Amino acid sequence: MSWGSARALAAGSACPLGPVSVPLSDALGCRLAAPLVALVAVPGVDVSAMDGYAVAGSGPWRVVGQVLAGGAPHEGELRPGEAVEIATGAPTPAGADSVLPYEHADVGLAAASRTDAVRVAGAVEAGRHIRRRGEDIAEGAVVLGAGAVVTPVVLGLAAGLGHDELRVRPRPRVTVLVTGDEVVHQGLPGPGRVRDAIGPFLPGLVEWAGGRVTGTARVPDGQEALRAALAGPPAAAPDGVGLAARPVASADVIVACGASSKGPADHLRKVLGDLGADVLVDGVAVRPGHPQLLARLPGGQLVVGLPGNPFAALAAALTLLAPIVRELAGTPVRKETSALAGEVRTHPHNTRLVPVRRSGRGAVPVGHDRPGSLWGAALAEALAVVPPGWAGEQVELIELPPGG
Ligand SMILES: Nc1nc2c(c(=O)[nH]1)N[C@H]1C(S)=C(S)[C@@H](COP(=O)(O)OP(=O)(O)OC[C@H]3O[C@@H](n4cnc5c(N)ncnc54)[C@H](O)[C@@H]3O)O[C@H]1N2
């Protein structure tokens, strides 16, 4: 299958997840499934924008009370010549024309009346330092459209507008199965061992595409372990670690790394067949990453098989996994094309994915692009899609997941 067909088929195999209502704290990173509407006006009533005195008419003013934010409002209407001491955010009394900040107020006792009443004087401007109801946001205003990403700031905005829950597209749940008896997960790999370089990049890549990795399991080589891992909650790994935090059963997509080729320990194809999966993609004409797989389990979950070589796994994840997650989550795709500057090896039948950096001359290959190494991809800003038999025309650039 050509690289372009595989990518399109992957996107087409995913049905967007239906909207759900979730508490604000669970909505971070999701996309809004409905416009965000102000349930209340901001501010909700006329309030003071300064600490000082709310005054009516012209000064000097007799201070007849005090209003604090959260305290009792001033009862009755201020009459001309009256003032209340007021805190920022406290409701201004009916009749107040403006607020005189403390810094601009001359304060003294009212000698003429021989009482303890306080008088204030100062220059005011009509309407100054009063935030009127709905001045920032009117009740019912649509502040964000459907599709907007719920960022930390959006959570604050939504809370300020009275929302406890948001209607969002759920983030697709991805469970990762890292296979390979030779794969170790910390420290220096000993002879014949290799550090897992795929498990660490998948959560960020999935997050960037709009999903979330809900569990990573280490699966020993062998058909039984892989079958058990795919069929339900994985059996305990020999080292007792790394079981999926949530069972595989609750995942929308399962990613299996390092079992997609044809070696004696590459059981993914056989196990998928035994489980009655519908294999949608079995090998893609792309370098690196040709032994990649996509299948649908009878229950509807998609299984993406990534090759074990780390750069090949990244290329395959960008071909099959990222389009699926984006489609499920409703994450838009940005299309970019560019001239390609510099030496590129082409392949007669396979698309090549080449790590590049952008420059004024076009995309420049950064090298270090062997399938077993992520060095080139780590230096790169994008992967250039070089079709078979490429003859110098513009190429598509596919984004690499950025840092935090
Ligand atoms: N007879 C054939 N052999 C191979 C073919 C083929 O078409 N016919 N394709 C080759 C290509 S290309 C690739 S890529 C690999 C993919 O093989 P698998 O997906 O089955 O992966 P493994 O054989 O388990 O591992 C390959 C390589 O990657 C290392 N590895 C595995 N997992 C990890 C990990 N999580 N992090 C870092 N490195 C990992 C593993 O030790 C091997 O060195 O098949 C070729 N063979």
Ligand code: MOO
């Ligand atoms: O997928 Mo393999 O070489 O293309 O690493």
